[in-house]
Amino acid sequence: MSGRGGPLPRKMEGQLKKKLGIALALGFLAALAPPARAEAPEYAVKVEGEKARDMMADILRRVPPLKHERGSRWPMILWDGGTFEPQPPDYYGQLLARGLTQHIQLTTNMIPTALLLQQAGSPVIMMQGGGGPWPAQLAGDAKRWRHQLEEGFKPGDSYVHACLLALEGWAIQADNVRRILRAYRDAGVTVDGVWMDWEGDPYSGWDAYEQATHCTRCKAELPPEVLAGPEAFGAYRWKLYLDLIAAYLAAPVKEIFPKCEITNWMIVLSVPGRQPQHWNDRLIRPGLPGALTGCNPVAYGNTVYWKQWKSEWPVDREHVDRFYAHLLLRQVSDDAANRAAWAPWLKSYPWVIRWCPDDEDPKIPVLSRACYREVLRHLWLRDVDGMQIFNARRIGFHDLVTAEVEDAVAVYDEMLAYRDLLDAGTAMNLQVPGPQDEAVWWSGVRAGNRAVVRVFKPGKGKEELALEPWPGKKIELTATDKGCTYLLTLEGEEIHKR
Numbered sequence: 001m002s003g004r005g006g007p008l009p010r011k012m013e014g015q016l017k018k019k020l021g022i023a024l025a026l027g028f029l030a031a032l033a034p035p036a037r038a039e040a041p042e043y044a045v046k047v048e049g050e051k052a053r054d055m056m057a058d059i060l061r062r063v064p065p066l067k068h069e070r071g072s073r074w075p076m077i078l079w080d081g082g083t084f085e086p087q088p089p090d091y092y093g094q095l096l097a098r099g100l101t102q103h104i105q106l107t108t109n110m111i112p113t114a115l116l117l118q119q120a121g122s123p124v125i126m127m128q129g130g131g132g133p134w135p136a137q138l139a140g141d142a143k144r145w146r147h148q149l150e151e152g153f154k155p156g157d158s159y160v161h162a163c164l165l166a167l168e169g170w171a172i173q174a175d176n177v178r179r180i181l182r183a184y185r186d187a188g189v190t191v192d193g194v195w196m197d198w199e200g201d202p203y204s205g206w207d208a209y210e211q212a213t214h215c216t217r218c219k220a221e222l223p224p225e226v227l228a229g230p231e232a233f234g235a236y237r238w239k240l241y242l243d244l245i246a247a248y249l250a251a252p253v254k255e256i257f258p259k260c261e262i263t264n265w266m267i268v269l270s271v272p273g274r275q276p277q278h279w280n281d282r283l284i285r286p287g288l289p290g291a292l293t294g295c296n297p298v299a300y301g302n303t304v305y306w307k308q309w310k311s312e313w314p315v316d317r318e319h320v321d322r323f324y325a326h327l328l329l330r331q332v333s334d335d336a337a338n339r340a341a342w343a344p345w346l347k348s349y350p351w352v353i354r355w356c357p358d359d360e361d362p363k364i365p366v367l368s369r370a371c372y373r374e375v376l377r378h379l380w381l382r383d384v385d386g387m388q389i390f391n392a393r394r395i396g397f398h399d400l401v402t403a404e405v406e407d408a409v410a411v412y413d414e415m416l417a418y419r420d421l422l423d424a425g426t427a428m429n430l431q432v433p434g435p436q437d438e439a440v441w442w443s444g445v446r447a448g449n450r451a452v453v454r455v456f457k458p459g460k461g462k463e464e465l466a467l468e469p470w471p472g473k474k475i476e477l478t479a480t481d482k483g484c485t486y487l488l489t490l491e492g493e494e495i496h497k498r
């Protein structure tokens, strides 16, 4: 028994103590240093002196045609789709082959382009921005629509807002919509989508409440409860915005094209208990988007959200990715859950982008492309009907912006392999992982005895996820940090996966 179990010779004891000391010291240093596995996050790096380039030419060169059939699903539209001028029919064919199409604006000038799009087999989708006091200002003389501000009051916003009940301009715009769409109909064009980006009054403005409380006309016209405080005012103007878009955009469109799909900027279905959030964490107030046929949740990796970052989180790729993934998943998921519960007839046409630098600080990290693609896979499995890609041109970031289109098309193509399920199925999971949750993300669509499920383990390693895709029928799926897509089939008591 002596020897191995007994006391060590003095010399060996000294050597061991020394080694132990070094090991302890190294351990201490390791504790101070970031974990070896941590990868640096991505940043958007500006290319100084970059010359303007033709984005559409680069998209056609860099983005390969889809491998899977798109069927009757919508092609995606781009914020910046290049020229609105009529192009050779082959051009539209090339876009469609990539799951993309050119949108047009709400103007009769684009009827020739619409005819070519229609001949190429594309749906005709209108999309156009509008903001500030438009369309209230269409009423003409500012006295008819602009706030009548009390003497001495200085507005904080960049402009004086329109009175909330200045509806004459809205009515004029509704007639414009009717006139323009009738011209399309008379020319033989069916307008399939009107996905507008009207972001003006009464939706916009940081000091809208202060302005309204200092406007003699608004004080005379609005119920006093509306002006009693910013909360009530906020609730009122959000509902008014939904109503105006429904009455003056959606209803006139429906008069001419009853089957047209209509949505507008960030209109989502919000209900008490599950209110979708803005990227500044503000809760979107409850409201139903009236005569619209679709919602427009926004999934932007907006750098403004960085204000919600907690200093105790390590600034590495893994934590940054989880943080933005939470943001991109939450508005789409909350809206989808509310639509399923309250208005299952409403569709979903989200705006998507990996990097939206509303805060231009270059030190703010960016969601990685790999994780963005993972998020897009989950979005397609969360009751999304079509996507709009916000590829706004930014000087010095041409490659990064073009990559937005590459990523969106690549994932659309990948998910089109499950098109029959996307078309016929219902979303299985609309829970949103928290901004630093390490639990597996999963999303799926189920139709009849088939389901497609995507699982992803944030961070490194793998984890088994126990699921019950059909009542009483359980299965375990392996989730890794690369993500896995499983096609499940229920046969009798057995679930088969591949």
Ligand SMILES: [Zn+2]
Pocket (backbone or CB within 6 Å): 146, 147, 148, 162, 163, 164, 212, 215, 216, 217, 218, 219
């Ligand atoms: Zn006013």
